Amino acid sequence: MATLRLTIRSQATVKSIGRIAVSHLRNPASRSFSHASQRQSAATAESTAPRVQHAGPLYSQTTQPINYSSTIKIPIDGEAVEFDSIFLRDACVCPECVDVSSTNKNFATSDIPSDIEGSFRGISTTNGQESAIVHWNRDAQGWSSEHVTTIPIDTLQRLAAGDKRTHISHFKPSNRVFWDSKTMEANNNFIDFAEYKNTDKAVYQALKMLESHGLVFLRNVPDSTSTDSGASITDVVSRIGPLRSTFYGLTWDVRSVPKAINVAYTNKFLGLHTDLCYLDLTPQYQILHSMRAKAPGGESMFADSFKAAETLRQTHPKLxxxxxxxxxxxxxxxxxxxxxxxxCTVELEDKNDLNSPIKNTNWSPPFQGPFALDIGSRDGGKALREFHEASQKFEDLISAPENVFELRMNEGECVLFDNRRVLHARREFDPTKGERWLKGAYLDRDVFASRLARLEEQYGT
Known part of the structure; x- marks a missing residue:
């Protein structure tokens, strides 16, 4: 049985976090969600807390009088940080509030009474993890007076540090490496498929390369045409998560065909671009497996659009x-x-802050449509002229030879790249002298982020 320690820590200066303005909340009806049994209505807590069982082990409460309040001060890194009681009650992760098996919440925020009050009772330590302990007066209906809220201190530390993220993202801009052709040529960015297929550490290595550079390659991916031409690329993507389906299918073929429905399905030169900018949910990652590489030409090219955009930010901020x-x-x-x-061509993490990290780029000239009708006349066409100049500078940067990583993908090689960062292109090839065939698939951002987050728990430092 794990040891659980309870301590009271000194409170110093006060910092307010999670203040919630509540004018009125109706008395919520008792909710079941994943509760298997009905609890008695919450009763007013006594002046001293009883000895209760919490997450297995028993612990004794402090004998100090309990002072309840609508705001609660919790010591974090030597500083007393003030939280709203509704905020802390809603964040409770005890087994009564969050189902242990499914990890789903057993209540709604609206179930919490507007006049709830809490009292910080100390810090518990279970299996090396510290959690804040809070008791409640006028708890949610269905929770007894013995209900105790526990919240990991590391969670509160993140909030107290001023975390303003509107969504959870495992992408860290500080991990990005902006690259040019020399950078990529110097990197050992090839991973053997057998290792990738059989070890999670190799998958982690690939995902970290995707996070930092947006580009990684596999070697010795088997030819599965005798059974299912899409089997090998499905194996590659499935090591990360489910494939993303589009109107092209779960997997698709890049080869020269008559009456092509996409310029990629020809033998013509295809300039640097992002795939599927015309979709609301543009796929984050693209995977291409070289099945046949017999035709002369057809070299693949890649460029770091984030590097180009960052260069413009520094040298031509108006553009x-x-x-x-x-x-x-x-x-x-x-x-x-x-x-x-x-x-827009460049999307920022915070669209209102021009210094914010870049989130995505959208650059796809073959699939660009006419501008909105008023664009050419708005401000006398000034905005259009500025964009035109900016797009020329951007094109010059991404297509400069020193910024383009070019290689001929041999049969059995596979590239994984960030479609919202790394632009890709192809040189013209001669289909009369041999076949050029790539198998393709897409992967969503959430799938990548989830897999990387869990692998970070195993292999991260």
Whole structure:
């Protein structure tokens, strides 16, 4: 049985976190969610807390009088940080509030009474993890007076440090490495498929390379054409998570065909671009497996659009702003499909802060549609002219030879790249002298982030 220690820590200066303005909340009805049994209505807590069982082990409460309040001060890193009682009650992760098996909450925020009051009772330590202990007066209906809230201190530390994220993202801008052709040529960015397939550490290595550079390669991926041409690329992607389906299918073929529905399905030169900008949920990652590489030409090219955008931010801030602000139309109207999106070339983590880290880029000239009708006349066309100049500078940067990593993908090689960062292109090839065939698939951002987060727990430092 784990040892659980309870201590009272001194409270110093006060910092307010999680203040919630509540004018009125109706008395919530008792909710079941995943509760198997009905609890008695909450009663007013006594002046001293009873000895209760919490998450297995028993611990004794302090004998100091309990002072309840709508705000609760908890010592974090030597500083008393003030939290709203509703905020802390809603964050409770005890087994009564969060189902141990499913990890789902057993109550709604609206179940918490607006006049709830809490009292910080100390810090518990279980299996090396410290948690704040809070007792309640006028708890949610269905929870007894013996209910005790526990919240990991590391969670409160993150909140007290001023975490303003509107969503959880496992992507860390500080881990990014902006690269050019020399950087990529110097990196050992190839991983053997057998190792990737059989060890999670190799998958972790690949995902970390994707996080930092947005580009990684596999070697010796088997040819599965005798059974299912998509089997090998499915194996590659499934080591990370489920494939992303689009109107092209779960997997698709990049080869020269008559009456192509996409310029990629020709033998022509294909410039640097992002795939599927015309979809609301543009796939985050693209995977291409070289099945046949017999045709002369057809070299693959990659460029770091984030590096180009960052260069513009430093050297031509007004042009960088044009890429952030100017709306560009992307569309696909062919083969019975109709898709259209308007988005800016550069998307920031915080669109209101021009110094914010770059989140995505959208650059796809082959699928760019006409601008909105008023774009050319708005401000006398000034915004359009600024964007035009910015797009020329951006194109010069991404296509400069020193910024393009070019290679001929041999049969059995596979590339995984961040479609919202790394632009890809292809040189013209001659299909009359041999076959060039790539198998493709997509992967969503959430799937990648989830897999990386769990592997970080095993292999991260």
């Amino acid at each position: 960088f702003e044009a890429l952030v602000r100017f709306p560009v139309t992307f569309h696909y109207y062919n083969a019975g499909q109709s898709y259209r999106q308007i988005r």
